[in-house]
Amino acid sequence: EDKVVQSPLSLVVHEGDTVTLNCSYEVTNFRSLLWYKQEKKAPTFLFMLTSSGIEKKSGRLSSILDKKELFSILNITATQTGDSAVYLCAVEATSGTYKYIFGTGTRLKVLA
Amino acid sequence: DGGITQSPKYLFRKEGQNVTLSCEQNLNHDAMYWYRQDPGQGLRLIYYSQIVNDFQKGDIAEGYSVSREKKESFPLTVTSAQKNPTAFYLCASSKRTSGEQYFGPGTRLTVT
Numbered sequence: 631e632d633k634v635v636q637s638p639l640s641l642v643v644h645e646g647d648t649v650t651l652n653c654s655y656e657v658t659n660f661r662s663l664l665w666y667k668q669e670k671k672a673p674t675f676l677f678m679l680t681s682s683g684i685e686k687k688s689g690r691l692s693s694i695l696d697k698k699e700l701f702s703i704l705n706i707t708a709t710q711t712g713d714s715a716v717y718l719c720a721v722e723a724t725s726g727t728y729k730y731i732f733g734t735g736t737r738l739k740v741l742a
Numbered sequence: 743d744g745g746i747t748q749s750p751k752y753l754f755r756k757e758g759q760n761v762t763l764s765c766e767q768n769l770n771h772d773a774m775y776w777y778r779q780d781p782g783q784g785l786r787l788i789y790y791s792q793i794v795n796d797f798q799k800g801d802i803a804e805g806y807s808v809s810r811e812k813k814e815s816f817p818l819t820v821t822s823a824q825k826n827p828t829a830f831y832l833c834a835s836s837k838r839t840s841g842e843q844y845f846g847p848g849t850r851l852t853v854t
Contacts, residue, residue: 634784662841672832672845673785680841718784722841729800730775730843732784 632657634721636733644741647709651736653719654701663695663702666718668735673718676704709740745769748833748846755827755853763818763849765833772838774816778802779830779848788831791816792838820851827853 634655643649655663662680666673677686679695679702686693690709695702706713716735723729746767755761765774773792777785787800791810805824810816816835820827830850834843 636784639782664841664843666845671848675842675844678841720785720843729787729790729798732777732786734782734784 632721632723632731634719634731634733636717636719636736638736639734640737640739642739642741643709645710647740648705648707649709649738651704651706651717651719651738652701653704653733655719655721655731656700657721657723657731659724660697661722661724664720664722664730665693665702665704666720668716668718669714676717706738709738711740711742714738714740746833746835746844746846748831748849750849751847753849753851755851757853758822759853760819760821761827761851761853763820763831763833763851765816765818765846766814767816767835767844767846768814769835769844770813771835771844772813773836774810775834775836775843776800776806776808776816776818777832777834779832785832788818820853827851 637652664678665676677693682697690707693704716737718735719733720730749764775790776788786802789808791797807819832848833846836843
């Protein structure tokens with residue numbers, strides 16, 4: 631059975647801290663891994679990773695994929711209160727059709 | 743502006759009634775998806791459709807039905823057979839062969 635596991639489930643940090651969120655997966659026919667940020671309603675796209683070892687960056691956020699060990703990490707440096715959200719990891723798999731398997735998410739709270 | 747819309751934002755129904763949630767996109771995406779999100783859980787796939795007039799069951803399709811008569815529209819009906827329908831429902835779309843999904847704002851359904 632395909633599964634995606636995120637850790638930790640929740641995290642509380644202070645502004646300025648650096649955090650690392652983890653996502654491990656077991657899926658057949660892996661195609662890509664995606665990170666989303668969900669603040670209140672709709673998740674918004676952060677990164678899509680398809681190749682091992684290539685870091686993707688956007689401002690203070692970065693992410694990398696390890697296809698051998700089947701995991702990805704999302705780093706946030708110099709955290710701000712606006713980073714408080716649920717961070718979702720999803721793996722896109724193909725088996726004739728495409729579908730996405732989501733993890734339960736990591737709830738990050740950044741305190742001022 | 744291109745995007746994906748869901749209506750209504752909040753929906754209240756009595757037990758035993760069927761209810762239909764609307765999802766429309768003008769992104770010209772082939773693929774559309776319905777997810778359910780419960781507190782503390784990730785997104786669980788209900789149904790997805792890669793092309794018009796075709797759709798597949800996701801992991802928790804029981805008690806739900808969909809149609810895909812137009813590329814832009816993918817309505818979800820929550821039937822009285824769904825045992826625990828109260829949840830937050832998210833619709834998403836993507837290009838058929840691309841990883842990134844775009845999400846609608848969601849519909850929060852409460853059944854009493």
